Amino acid sequence: MSVxxxxxFLLLGLVVFDADLAMHKKLEVKSLLELANHDATFAINQELKTEGIIDLNLDEAMDRFARRMAENGGYSRQGAAFLPSAASVTSDPLAFRYYYIDFQHWQRxxxxxxxxxxxxxxxxxxxFADTLRPEGGYVEVAITTEEGEELRLSPKRMVGPSLVVVAYVDEQPFVPLLSGHAFPVVSVEELKW
Incomplete structure (x- = not known):
């Protein structure tokens, strides 16, 4: 066999390994986001709850979210990003945004x-759309990359007031000859009361 x-064959093996690594990272980040978001949705405003009003305490929710990201993934929050530790699945920060969809809007x-x-x-x-869906509205997310490419995530249905968290991973490749790993992830979790 020639050099x-x-x-x-070595290059093809690296491409396959890199693609597998990217898929693993995407699944791991999605899992981390969903676990953290699940915990965040327990942050119900207790004072309002005693008056029969269910509402999310956003400060407490984001604290719970950040704590879970640190516990499960080794990430620390800094502004609108989660910075990885040496043990984290990604090597570059995760950019993120969150939105609380309340009782008046979850059916849109x-x-x-x-x-x-x-x-x-x-x-x-x-x-928000004008039309009400009694079974719950859909969350549709589109992200435009720095190169101008529009990425659309699969719609997710809300089944009640929800916390929506979107993260975007954009990190350097495993092998400099290959493209980097860039992908969006979304988590939609209903409030837990």
């Missing part, structure tokens, strides 16, 4: 458009 053939479709730029997710638009 060029061996190099070709929610279209969220974000722009990823210089390590941040910036809101372009956040629009």
């Amino acid at each position: 060029s053939a061996m190099l070709l 479709d929610f279209q969220l458009s974000l722009q990823y730029q210089q390590g941040n997710l910036q809101e372009v638009s956040a629009v």
